[in-house]
Amino acid sequence: MDADSLIISLEHVRKEFDDGFVAVEDFHLGIKRGEFVTLLGPSGCGKTTTLRMIAGFSIPSSGRILLNGEDITNLPPYKRPVNTVFQHYALFPNLDVYENVAFGLKNKRIPYEGKDWRGRSKTKYRKLSPEVIDEKVAKALKIVDLEDMEDRDVSSLSGGQQQRVAIARAIVNEPQVLLLDEPLSALDRKMRKDMQLELKEMHRKLGITFIYVTHDQEEALSMSDTIVVMKDGAIEQVGSPEKIYNEPVNAYVADFIGESNIYNATMVGDKSVRFLGGVFACVDDFPLNEKVDVVVRPEDVQIFEPGKGKVEAKVATKVFKGEMYQYVLLVGKAEVLCRSTESYEVGEKVSISVLPKNIQVMHKELTENEYLDAWLDGKGKVYIGEEDISFPVDVTQLLKGSEVDEDGYLVDKKSGLRYDLKDADVRLTIPLDKIELEDDLSKGECRGRIISAVWLGDHYQYLVRTEEEEDFVADTPYQWNVGDEVAIHVDPQHLHIRLRKELSNYVLEE
Numbered sequence: 277m278d279a280d281s282l283i284i285s286l287e288h289v290r291k292e293f294d295d296g297f298v299a300v301e302d303f304h305l306g307i308k309r310g311e312f313v314t315l316l317g318p319s320g321c322g323k324t325t326t327l328r329m330i331a332g333f334s335i336p337s338s339g340r341i342l343l344n345g346e347d348i349t350n351l352p353p354y355k356r357p358v359n360t361v362f363q364h365y366a367l368f369p370n371l372d373v374y375e376n377v378a379f380g381l382k383n384k385r386i387p388y389e390g391k392d393w394r395g396r397s398k399t400k401y402r403k404l405s406p407e408v409i410d411e412k413v414a415k416a417l418k419i420v421d422l423e424d425m426e427d428r429d430v431s432s433l434s435g436g437q438q439q440r441v442a443i444a445r446a447i448v449n450e451p452q453v454l455l456l457d458e459p460l461s462a463l464d465r466k467m468r469k470d471m472q473l474e475l476k477e478m479h480r481k482l483g484i485t486f487i488y489v490t491h492d493q494e495e496a497l498s499m500s501d502t503i504v505v506m507k508d509g510a511i512e513q514v515g516s517p518e519k520i521y522n523e524p525v526n527a528y529v530a531d532f533i534g535e536s537n538i539y540n541a542t543m544v545g546d547k548s549v550r551f552l553g554g555v556f557a558c559v560d561d562f563p564l565n566e567k568v569d570v571v572v573r574p575e576d577v578q579i580f581e582p583g584k585g586k587v588e589a590k591v592a593t594k595v596f597k598g599e600m601y602q603y604v605l606l607v608g609k610a611e612v613l614c615r616s617t618e619s620y621e622v623g624e625k626v627s628i629s630v631l632p633k634n635i636q637v638m639h640k641e642l643t644e645n646e647y648l649d650a651w652l653d654g655k656g657k658v659y660i661g662e663e664d665i666s667f668p669v670d671v672t673q674l675l676k677g678s679e680v681d682e683d684g685y686l687v688d689k690k691s692g693l694r695y696d697l698k699d700a701d702v703r704l705t706i707p708l709d710k711i712e713l714e715d716d717l718s719k720g721e722c723r724g725r726i727i728s729a730v731w732l733g734d735h736y737q738y739l740v741r742t743e744e745e746e747d748f749v750a751d752t753p754y755q756w757n758v759g760d761e762v763a764i765h766v767d768p769q770h771l772h773i774r775l776r777k778e779l780s781n782y783v784l785e786e
């Protein structure tokens with residue numbers, strides 16, 4: 277991208293709070309002049325933290341923030357040509373609309389080159405004249421469509437009108453960049469829809485850069501030039517709404533950005549992918565036999581008479597949505613969400629297909645849980661990271677024809693050699709579907725909280741994080757909610773370990 281067209285650059289920005297929590301990690305993004313950029317992600321993913329760093333209310337732990345090519349990383353907020361409309365905007369309830377909007381202007385001091393009493397030149401400050409303030413307030417109120425409301429008490433305004441006052445207050449300073457942190461979250465659905473259109477119109481009229489924060493994907497899709505999808509303080513994908521919707525880079529983005537069918541799939545030939553028990557032509561090229569994820573949007577599922585499509589299905593549910601029906605079809609145990617103007621009955625047999633261009637094939641992020649910093653205690657347990665998480669493990673998998681003797685040593689039954697595996701570093705892997713989650717917290721080897729959940733057609737994929745910040749990804753058909761605490765259990769035969777060093781390093785000298 278041409279650096280001149282960028283108004284703001286965030287360069288590998290990281291924010292670690294005093295308690296050691298990393299809220300933003302390696303955030304790298306260029307924002308073009310006049311762009312409407314939306315940071316989109318679930319609660320707690322670091323959206324507000326990122327905005328606060330752009331505004332100057334918070335200083336990055338590392339990385340740089342540039343404005344018009346100049347480093348503003350450490351510049352105080354009032355020196356930045358940036359204004360913020362906060363998640364919880366606070367108007368002055370005792371002041372009228374005019375006074376609320378004019379408040380900042382009245383306190384503003386404009387620097388100019390004057391002379392001191394000896395006639396030497398000196399930077400002096402003056403207030404804005406009442407006429408100039410009047411003019412600026414009138415202009416701001418016109419943009420937010422409140423020009424006749426100058427004298428109204430703000431407490432007498434509707435939520436939407438109050439929101440517009442908050443926006444007028446931010447744009448009256450004529451910032452180059454307007455930051456908006458979930459400005460519509462307090463409004464009801466109908467009002468939010470209206471305000472979305474109005475905000476878009478304001479953006480067009482003002483011609484300045486908007487950086488908008490929301491966790492509402494519909495809002496992001498309808499308003500933005502560019503969407504930045506965030507997860508856990510990091511960027512997952514940056515692109516236009518169409519790009520993010522049609523070509524999500526992974527299952528997380530696909531799931532977050534709208535209703536979709538996501539399936540485990542395998543490449544079975546040149547641009548040919550197998551899922552739902554059928555083989556489909558696709559447009560993406562991946563290596564033969566590669567495990568991939570595919571996304572199919574509900575509106576792209578074609579429904580035919582039995583035998584006329586690629587795979588056979590049965591109607592499981594039917595909901596009338598006004599201009600069309602929404603169905604859940606079953607292909608074996610896998611669910612297919614789809615829509616059609618045609619009416620089919622629950623229990624009816626149908627056949628489905630998907631056009632190649634509507635099958636989005638994505639790299640599988642993860643095929644198994646992998647822990648590179650695991651180690652053995654020599655007493656039949658494998659530890660992950662520090663001392664807190666451990667699982668009973670079968671160490672005889674390290675050597676064919678071995679057993680564990682009464683002292684806990686691994687014994688080669690043929691040669692009689694004994695191995696002391698205390699503190700031996702191993703690489704531990706656990707298949708996704710072998711992590712068992714339990715409501716009963718006493719049942720597992722450790723416990724954690726559900727951080728995210730993605731429905732993959734016939735099972736959920738959960739990210740579970742322990743208090744020690746160790747992550748487990750579990751594939752299971754059972755349902756939990758984000759935030760639930762669960763016990764994590766793995767049967768010893770599903771813990772796969774590989775020594776980091778040769779086994780011969782651990783021979784017991786006798």
Ligand SMILES: Nc1ncnc2c1ncn2[C@@H]1O[C@H](COP(=O)(O)OP(=O)(O)OP(=O)(O)O)[C@@H](O)[C@H]1O
Nearest residue numbers: 293295297299318319320321322323324325326491
């Ligand atoms: N001062 C702080 N000290 C420690 N942790 C903090 C601090 N401020 C925020 N956090 C943590 O950083 C993470 C990101 O917070 P942030 O407010 O940026 O999230 P968000 O994406 O804006 O979420 P929401 O949609 O709920 O507003 C959260 O886990 C939050 O608890």
Ligand SMILES: [Mg+2]
Nearest residue numbers: 323324325363
């Ligand atoms: Mg926030």
